[in-house]
Amino acid sequence: MIGASLGAAAYERSPEISGILAGADPVEDTRPARLSPKADAILALGGISISFGGVTALRDVDLEVKSREIRAVIGPNGAGKSSLINIISGLYHADQGKIAIDGQSFSRVSASRLARLGVARTFQNLALFGGLSVRDNIASGRVHTRRASFVEHIAGLPRARREDAAIAEKVDQTIAFLHLEAVADRLVATLPYGLQKRVELARA
Incomplete structure (x- = not known):
């Protein structure tokens, strides 16, 4: 099985989040009612779907991650794990659905804005600067x-x-x-x- 991990580190809830997400691109969401995260959810996904050239990679994915909680997404190659991580980290924009970080929801937000919220990812292959400490x-x-x-x-x-x-x-x-x-x-x-x-x- 191939897996991808999602972790929400303990952090203080910041008023800066509202300001950062206020600049998110408005996108029509046909299923806004699907996203109603619990109060303790740091990350929440509701009705996330995405297709590539007519091939559906994800359909109606819901997920919640609480502070200090680790979740794993497992499945065979082509199951959509990387697409899910790419949507969470802002590299892909979902065709449908919403994401919420610390209760602030959006349909699209740039990877740079997400980085300011503390959203980061690592890859299977190492991408470090070997000549640096x-x-x-x-x-x-x-x-x-x-x-x-x-x-x-x-x-x-x-x-x-x-x-x-x-x-x-x-x-x-x-x-x-x-x-x-x-x-x-x-x-x-x-x-x-x-x-x-x-x-x-x-x-x-």
Whole structure:
């Protein structure tokens, strides 16, 4: 069996979510009543369907994931697992249905907006920077939070320094959470596969 995992990490409910999703593209939804997630659902899907060239990959998929809960989607090749993950991560737009994150529902939202909500994914094949350290690989996952310009970073201006400090703190927290302290400064290419997968999870 081939599987895909969905996890909703514990996080604080943020008022920023409404602002981010307010910019989501409006799309007609023929089944709006299907999505009524429970109050403790961090991620919810209702009536998700998508087809490619007349071939239906997903039809009427419903799913809820609570905070601190892990779900697995299993099935043979061609069952639609990757299509489901691509819709959740914003790479595909569903033909029908809605998604809700922390109670805020939408039909379409860009991958960049989803990243600001903390939605991230890893792939079966490793996609790390082998010549960089574990710490630097994880830091690359925070690039979307930077607002200072390239010139500000080169000149070491205050906003750039604050961003660097915030990223370093977050990286340290993530390294501790995933027990990567012993290899934090090693080059990723020197690590065994299992540890490299953990680094990918940390970066996400």
